[in-house]
Amino acid sequence: MRVLVQFRTSSEVHAATLRGEALPSFAATTEAPVPGLVIDPAFTPVQVPTPRAAEPGASPYLYSPAVSFSLAPEEATYLVRGAVPDDPEGQRAVLAEATARPEVVGVFADPAIATCLVCPGDPAVGTDQDVADQLGVAALADAGMDGYRVPVAVVDTGVNLAHLKSKGRDPKFSARRSWAPAGVATRPGRHPVDHGTMCAYDIGIAAPKATLVDHAVLLSSTPGETAMSGLLSDAVLAFSRLLGIVSGMAAARRALVVNNSWGMFDPAWDFPVGHPGNYSDNPAHPFNVIVASLEAAGADILFAAGNCGRDCPDGRCRFQSARPICGANSHPSVLSVAGVDTGKRRVGYSSQGPGRLDPAKPDLSAYTHFRGSGVYPADGGTSAACPVAAGVVAAVREQYPASVLTPAELRALLAKTAEDLGGTGFDHDFGWGVIDGRALVPALAGIKRSRRPAPR
Amino acid sequence: MVTLRLDPSQASLRQVLGLLDLAPEEVDPGFGVVAINPAAHLYTILVEEAAANRIAGAPQVEGVFGNPRIEGFDPEEGEAPD
Numbered sequence: 442m443r444v445l446v447q448f449r450t451s452s453e454v455h456a457a458t459l460r461g462e463a464l465p466s467f468a469a470t471t472e473a474p475v476p477g478l479v480i481d482p483a484f485t486p487v488q489v490p491t492p493r494a495a496e497p498g499a500s501p502y503l504y505s506p507a508v509s510f511s512l513a514p515e516e517a518t519y520l521v522r523g524a525v526p527d528d529p530e531g532q533r534a535v536l537a538e539a540t541a542r543p544e545v546v547g548v549f550a551d552p553a554i555a556t557c558l559v560c561p562g563d564p565a566v567g568t569d570q571d572v573a574d575q576l577g578v579a580a581l582a583d584a585g586m587d588g589y590r591v592p593v594a595v596v597d598t599g600v601n602l603a604h605l606k607s608k609g610r611d612p613k614f615s616a617r618r619s620w621a622p623a624g625v626a627t628r629p630g631r632h633p634v635d636h637g638t639m640c641a642y643d644i645g646i647a648a649p650k651a652t653l654v655d656h657a658v659l660l661s662s663t664p665g666e667t668a669m670s671g672l673l674s675d676a677v678l679a680f681s682r683l684l685g686i687v688s689g690m691a692a693a694r695r696a697l698v699v700n701n702s703w704g705m706f707d708p709a710w711d712f713p714v715g716h717p718g719n720y721s722d723n724p725a726h727p728f729n730v731i732v733a734s735l736e737a738a739g740a741d742i743l744f745a746a747g748n749c750g751r752d753c754p755d756g757r758c759r760f761q762s763a764r765p766i767c768g769a770n771s772h773p774s775v776l777s778v779a780g781v782d783t784g785k786r787r788v789g790y791s792s793q794g795p796g797r798l799d800p801a802k803p804d805l806s807a808y809t810h811f812r813g814s815g816v817y818p819a820d821g822g823t824s825a826a827c828p829v830a831a832g833v834v835a836a837v838r839e840q841y842p843a844s845v846l847t848p849a850e851l852r853a854l855l856a857k858t859a860e861d862l863g864g865t866g867f868d869h870d871f872g873w874g875v876i877d878g879r880a881l882v883p884a885l886a887g888i889k890r891s892r893r894p895a896p897r
Numbered sequence: 898m899v900t901l902r903l904d905p906s907q908a909s910l911r912q913v914l915g916l917l918d919l920a921p922e923e924v925d926p927g928f929g930v931v932a933i934n935p936a937a938h939l940y941t942i943l944v945e946e947a948a949a950n951r952i953a954g955a956p957q958v959e960g961v962f963g964n965p966r967i968e969g970f971d972p973e974e975g976e977a978p979d
Contacts, residue, residue, distance in 0.1 A: 561972065598969060623927045636969040659969055674898060674928060674943050674964045681931045703969045710965040718962040726962045727898045727941035731933040745970045757968070810972075821972030 442527055442865070446478065446539065447489060447546035448519045475542065477526055477535035484522035491516045518546050527865050558789030559782045560753035565812040565819035567783030569646050572808040572829060575783060577879030578647050581836045584882045588648025588835035592618060592686070593698040595828075596679050599625075599632025599657030600641045608815055610645045612653045619655040620682050622675045624662035629655040634816055640702050640828040642814035647832030647878060650839075651698075656683070659703060673720065673728050676701075680731045687738045695739040696838035700831040702745045702824035704770045707759035711768075721767035722797045729769055729798065736774035739843035741851060743831045744770040745823035746779045746803040752789030755822075764797055771796025776834070776852050779872055780809035780826035785862055787870050791823055794869030804852060805830070805859045805872040830855075830876050837881065840890045858884045899949050900933070900959040901940045908932065908940050917955055923948035 474480075490510035492501035501508050511517065525535045525548070539545050559566060573579075581587065592615060599621065602614055619629030627633065632655070641653055656679040661671035680699075687697040705711060705721065712719040720726045724733075736742055749758035749765035758765065770777055770792075780791040788810050796802030807830040813820040837851060846854070856867075858881045859874035867873050907916060908930050914921060925943035933939050939959065944952075949961045 636971045639971075659967070671967055672964050673967055674925075676967060677898065677931055677933070677941060678928065681933070684932070684935075702971075703967050705965055706968055707966075712963040716963075717960055720963050720965050723962070725900070725960055727900050727931075727933050727939075730900070730939060731931075731941075734934040734936075737936075748970045755970075817972045819972055822970045824970040824972065827970075 442532065443522065443524050443551040444478075445549045445551045446480075446521050446523050447549065448486075448521065449544050449546060450515060450517060450519065451544065475535060475539045477531060478539055479524045481522040481524070486519045486521050488512065489518045489520050491518060522551060558752050558786060559810050560789045561748070561755055561821070563810070563819075565810060565821075567811045569643070569811055569813035569820070571783045572811050572813070573646050575785075575808060575875075576647055576829070576833060577877060577882070580882050581647060581833070581878045584840070584885075586836040586839050586882075588651030588832065589839050591648065591651050591696050591698065591835045591838045592654050593644050593648065593651045593700060593831060593835045594618075594654040594656050594679075594683055595637050595640050595644070596656045596658050596676065596699060596701050597637030597640050597703065598635040598659040599627065599637045600630055600653055600655040601632055601634045601638045602630045604634045604638050604814075604816070605642055605645070608642060610642055610649065612641070612645055612649065612651060614653050614655070618686055620679060621655075621657040622661040622671070622678065625657055625660045627660075629657065632657055632660060636702070636816070636824060639814040639816040639820050639825060640700055642816070643820055643825050643828035644700060644832040644835065646813075646829055648835035651832070651835040654686075677728050677731055680728070680735055683740065684731065684735050684738060687735065687740045690739075693842065693844050695843045697740040698831050698835045698838060699735070699740055699742045700828050701743060701769070701775075702822070702827045704745065704747050705768060706749070706755065706757040708763060708767075709759065724798055726768070729772060732769045732772050733774045736848050739848065741831075741834045741838065741843075741848045742772075742775040743827050743834065744772070744775045744777050745827040746770060746777050747792035748790045748822050748824075750787070750789055750791045750793055755790055764795055765792040766794055766802045767797040771798040771802045773799040774848070776805070776830065776855065777803040777872070778823060778827045778830045779803035779806040779870065780823045781806045781862065781871065781875050782810050783808055785860075785875055787863075788821075791826070791870075794872075801867065803869075803872040805856055806862065806875045807833075808875070833876055833878050833881070836878070837885065841885065841888060845889050854881065854884055898941045898962045898964055899944055899952065900962065901930075901942065901957045902938050902959050903930075903940050903957060905935075905938065910942075913942060916957060917952045919944065919948055919952065
């Protein structure tokens, strides 16, 4: 881990500064090196002005009322760049040793910085081909994993197959297993081009041969304030049908991937936390129960983490300081997917953990905000990240049904093989990192494949 | 939504109306009786709020829950490309 170490002045530094010379090397700023603290010799020490409190006894770090600063050599401090061990124990030991030194003011994080994060409305970053390259789709396909005949349910605004074909996708489609709430006028596979069609396109990045199952829950005519909203009861009905589908499959070939790029934007839509009828924090809510039940039956359920990230939340977010990953999006039985752009930077709107039902959310990240389906200028939101990950899951399921690799085991494997981003290991921005098909292939090698792969 | 624990033989709308003394117009027939955890004999029905409060104490009722609005996490941006 990279750090910045702030030193008090030494006699050598003081003398050099008084002579108007360039700052001496780090070696001159301290008597003895701190074991485990590796100083970057390429980094020229930087003089840091010392703040002086406005009033006696006040903290000089409040900055209000205004403080003054001193650059006098005998008062100023110096910053050097270094590194400490990544392992928590080694790190603790080095920090304890360093901060005990009288010449050390402090050791501070030196996080990677980047240009501004991608926000809603920003132009696309890369294309779906870039996403395929980053995911390692070729490695998955070479290992015989492109989702052939694996059913993937798109629980969304419906799918438009003609649009997918116009964009070069030609997925299999199961009208028999598809469903729409009562009152929806259009037929499965022929719904208006919208959010669900974007999701279907993005599933095809890693699983072009998957069989799409269209559950147009968000087209429900149940009263909602926008054209893209339904009520959770519609999702209960969809999941009930999916439970019937997966339960009816032969155990040895059981595979169903369920993509959910939706959730709540406003806690006012729910009973308050603590109320027995609450959804967001309540594992006993009927939808949270059926989610657990569907996963236990062998389905892989993916939920988008949400678009209420702290840096630039979607304008509809009303969570204020409360945790935005809630309800089924935070369920321990699902894979909660955060969003990164094709440069592997978190998109600023991607909701951050902890989750409400399971604090260890999001589970991992996947790519979003790229030019792809043509439904939007960018396939964006964690809405696009979720089906990108769902495609990888569907690709794996072609060879490894739930009978040989349970949904929980597959989630653990995806976490283990994810490319770590952010801090070391799990963090609440990226989860375990960005999904990585290239690393997944060798990790699957030790697992027994399905005895009878589906004939092509 | 009201979660019920029922014997599978009771998991029909007709049976539930009788068991809980509900009028047909108080229950959403399109929703029906949905198995949410068949192994645990848990089902859910969709009823009017007043009816849900009335039956909350019945022995078959496990809980009365909200039915919040949901929405797609779509990109919040301008016009689609040509």
